[in-house]
Amino acid sequence: MSAALIVEAPTSALARYALRRADDALILGHRLSEWSAMAPTLEEEMALSNMALDLIGQSRSLYSYAGEVEGKGQKEDDFAYMRRERDYQNILLVERPNGDFAQTMLRQFFFAAFAYPYWLAMMRSTDATLAAIAAKSEKEIAYHLRHSSEWLLRLGDGTEESHRRLAEALVELWPYTGELFAVLPDETALIQSGVAVDPDSLRGEWEGSVREVLERATLAMPSGGWMHQGGREGRHSEHLGHLFAELQYVPRMIPGAEW
Amino acid sequence: MPTPNTPLWEVFIRSRNGLSHRHAGSLHAADSTLALQAARDLYTRRGEGLSLWVVPSSAIVASDPQDKGMMFEPTASKIYRHPTFYEIPDEVGHM
Numbered sequence: 001m002s003a004a005l006i007v008e009a010p011t012s013a014l015a016r017y018a019l020r021r022a023d024d025a026l027i028l029g030h031r032l033s034e035w036s037a038m039a040p041t042l043e044e045e046m047a048l049s050n051m052a053l054d055l056i057g058q059s060r061s062l063y064s065y066a067g068e069v070e071g072k073g074q075k076e077d078d079f080a081y082m083r084r085e086r087d088y089q090n091i092l093l094v095e096r097p098n099g100d101f102a103q104t105m106l107r108q109f110f111f112a113a114f115a116y117p118y119w120l121a122m123m124r125s126t127d128a129t130l131a132a133i134a135a136k137s138e139k140e141i142a143y144h145l146r147h148s149s150e151w152l153l154r155l156g157d158g159t160e161e162s163h164r165r166l167a168e169a170l171v172e173l174w175p176y177t178g179e180l181f182a183v184l185p186d187e188t189a190l191i192q193s194g195v196a197v198d199p200d201s202l203r204g205e206w207e208g209s210v211r212e213v214l215e216r217a218t219l220a221m222p223s224g225g226w227m228h229q230g231g232r233e234g235r236h237s238e239h240l241g242h243l244f245a246e247l248q249y250v251p252r253m254i255p256g257a258e259w
Numbered sequence: 260m261p262t263p264n265t266p267l268w269e270v271f272i273r274s275r276n277g278l279s280h281r282h283a284g285s286l287h288a289a290d291s292t293l294a295l296q297a298a299r300d301l302y303t304r305r306g307e308g309l310s311l312w313v314v315p316s317s318a319i320v321a322s323d324p325q326d327k328g329m330m331f332e333p334t335a336s337k338i339y340r341h342p343t344f345y346e347i348p349d350e351v352g353h354m
Contacts, residue, residue: 041265043286043297050300147296154289 005255007082010070013186016089017196018069018130019079020184020232022062023090026080027240028111029055030247034098044101047147051108054140061133068129081251085241086234093176095231095240102155102165106173109148113209114180115141117202126194149213156217167219178227180206267316268294270301272308280312288313 010016032052039045063076093111098104119141122134155162181199183191190196211221230236250257265287271280283302288294294313303311322330334340 041287043288043293043301046304047297047300050304143299150292150296154293 005082005252006084007074007078009083009087010066010072010074012070013190014127014195015066015070017187017190018062018066020089022059022066022079023088024094024111025055025062026059027088027090027243028094028107029053029059030243031094031096031098032104032108035104040101048104051144051147054137054144058133058137058140061136065129065133077251081248085236085244088236088240089232089234091176091179091182092228092231092237093173093179095237095243096173096176097239099169099172100165101151102162103169103172105148105151105155106166106169108144109152109213110173110177110180110210112141112145112148113213114199114202114206116145117205118197118199121197121202124194125196130195145209149209152213152217156214156219163218166217170214170219170222174222175226176228179229179231182229182232184232265289268298268313269316269319270298271312271314272298272302273310274308276309280310283307285316286313 010019029052032048032055035045035048035052037045039048059080060076063079066079067074067076093107096103096107116138119134119138123131123138125131125134152166155166157163181203183199187196191198207221214221267285268288269285270283272283273280283298286294286297286301288297291313295311298311298313302308
């Protein structure tokens with residue numbers, strides 16, 4: 001069996017919307033999977049793998065739906081493995097390297113603090129498939145939010161070193177949080193018709209959870225500042241290509257491989 | 260990795276309503292909250308449970324293996340304690 005080595009980006013706005021959310025979940029899930037065999041404890045190894053599998057599962061549902069909507073026979077694997085780097089439209093936050101454990105947990109927390117109210121709101125989407133994916137994802141992300149929050153409290157309010165590492169992670173990752181709320185031109189119609197959620201309506205809740213956890217973790221909430229943008233338009237950091245070297249290696253070496 | 264900062268906890272899972280919690284294994288965690296989360300992540304990945312208990316292993320009082328003669332052997336000769344000498348009507352179902 002042969003498969004296309006390059007799959008073009010879909011043209012339907014709905015398919016593109018689903019694809020962007022799928023890309024967030026796939027790339028963050030892949031990053032978490034990079035901790036396999038390297039986590040600080042066996043217990044956390046399993047926690048990270050579980051979260052990775054939740055996210056990769058969400059991406060599969062969204063990729064499949066994007067293929068269905070586009071109607072040109074693309075399968076989940078085509079979108080996951082066979083696109084060019086610039087056709088991935090995940091936010092830059094999720095492609096940040098794992099760094100140390102504090103950085104990984106803060107990245108997870110920033111993402112989950114947005115994704116939790118996002119999926120809750122998407123359960124009321126006028127698109128039945130997206131609403132169903134939301135109902136499943138909401139429960140998974142609720143746990144990611146709780147798990148990462150508990151770690152932030154312990155790292156921030158822990159030892160001098162854990163506090164320092166979390167404070168450094170905050171400086172590093174804060175400028176990547178603005179893109180959580182980005183809206184592309186082809187998404188406004190979807191928002192108006194109730195298919196998609198206006199991310200700006202979630203900003204208050206996101207800031208509320210972030211402020212509460214950071215303050216309990218004895219860290220000051222940064223305010224505003226310059227924010228990185230570009231992932232949603234396919235302009236990525238130098239880190240994503242290296243991630244693809246691993247993620248896309250097997251399907252490109254052995255196109256159409258099954259196991 | 261066992262360190263003084265992450266003591267040992269015992270994990271108990273109840274799989275269905277009406278059943279009792281059963282010992283599933285143990286884990287290391289810094290405190291009760293993280294122990295409960297680790298129990299969820301380690302022992303309920305395949306739908307094993309509806310309820311979890313974690314108990315510090317240090318809170319468990321264990322019998323001494325050297326006492327096993329005194330503790331357990333006397334029961335061996337008391338087969339009449341097993342309820343196997345009467346028929347249970349089918350209508351009773353599983354007891």
